[in-house]
Amino acid sequence: MTTRTPETDLGRTRRARRIGRALTETHPDAHCELDHSNALELAVATILSAQCTDKKVNEVTPKLFARYRTAADYAGADRAELEELIRPTGFYRNKTSSLINLGRELCERYGGEVPGKLADLVTLPGIGRKTANVILGNAFGVPGITVDTHFQRLVQRWRLTDETDPVKIEHAIGALYPKRDWTMLSHRIIFHGRRVCHARKPACGACTLVKLCPSYGTGPTDPVAAVKLLKGPRARDLAAAVGIDPDLVPQQAAAADVP
Numbered sequence: 473m474t475t476r477t478p479e480t481d482l483g484r485t486r487r488a489r490r491i492g493r494a495l496t497e498t499h500p501d502a503h504c505e506l507d508h509s510n511a512l513e514l515a516v517a518t519i520l521s522a523q524c525t526d527k528k529v530n531e532v533t534p535k536l537f538a539r540y541r542t543a544a545d546y547a548g549a550d551r552a553e554l555e556e557l558i559r560p561t562g563f564y565r566n567k568t569s570s571l572i573n574l575g576r577e578l579c580e581r582y583g584g585e586v587p588g589k590l591a592d593l594v595t596l597p598g599i600g601r602k603t604a605n606v607i608l609g610n611a612f613g614v615p616g617i618t619v620d621t622h623f624q625r626l627v628q629r630w631r632l633t634d635e636t637d638p639v640k641i642e643h644a645i646g647a648l649y650p651k652r653d654w655t656m657l658s659h660r661i662i663f664h665g666r667r668v669c670h671a672r673k674p675a676c677g678a679c680t681l682v683k684l685c686p687s688y689g690t691g692p693t694d695p696v697a698a699v700k701l702l703k704g705p706r707a708r709d710l711a712a713a714v715g716i717d718p719d720l721v722p723q724q725a726a727a728a729d730v731p
């Protein structure tokens with residue numbers, strides 16, 4: 473049995489940066505997957521995304537955003553009508569309460585505008601630290617790290633941190649990367665978690681991070697088995713990036729919804 477020398481802090485930082493660069497090449501299309509055109513729409517979409525896929529949220533929001541354009545519109549919403557519009561996203565009664573209360577608080581405390589500071593955002597109904605960072609990074613251009621379930625799983629598989637508390641993970645990972653990269657890094661990690669490094673069966677044999685990942689082998693390493701696990705519209709490109717024939721990607725994999 474061989475014993476491996478523990479990784480130094482510098483070694484971990486260098487490996488983290490290499491992972492970051494590999495992800496930039498692997499997911500050039502990474503972006504916030506919740507459709508929005510302003511901070512209010514993004515706040516609403518993130519509230520709706522709890523326990524729901526971004527795809528489903530994006531199906532609901534065009535009609536919702538056309539009907540409710542301002543914080544005052546949500547504050548004065550007819551509860552039954554709003555519930556009906558957002559019902560497909562699940563937990564619609566709680567989400568309706570959050571949206572109406574969000575509208576009220578924004579009108580009462582912030583002149584109807586979504587504030588651009590973390591300390592203010594986290595005091596709003598339905599908005600926790602994760603949501604606040606999504607809003608800051610994508611609507612205000614303030615770098616933010618979004619620790620969702622995918623982010624948490626991947627940085628732990630990469631052994632970039634031993635922390636399990638999301639706030640501590642946020643700080644630990646933030647220390648490994650330049651601040652200006654935080655928002656896009658979060659998108660790329662989440663993209664990788666949704667398309668390649670799945671919770672139950674990661675596509676290790678078709679992953680661009682093989683040489684950088686201490687958890688290689690958690691999922692199938694055989695390329696033919698692994699390639700079937702890739703998901704999303706760029707599944708063929710992801711296969712080609714690791715030298716696997718894109719024709720081995722099943723059609724339904726490329727068409728599959730990402731979780």
Ligand code: SF4
Binds near residue numbers: 668670675681685
């Ligand atoms: S090698 Fe496997 S465990 Fe590591 S990032 Fe890739 S898919 Fe995930």
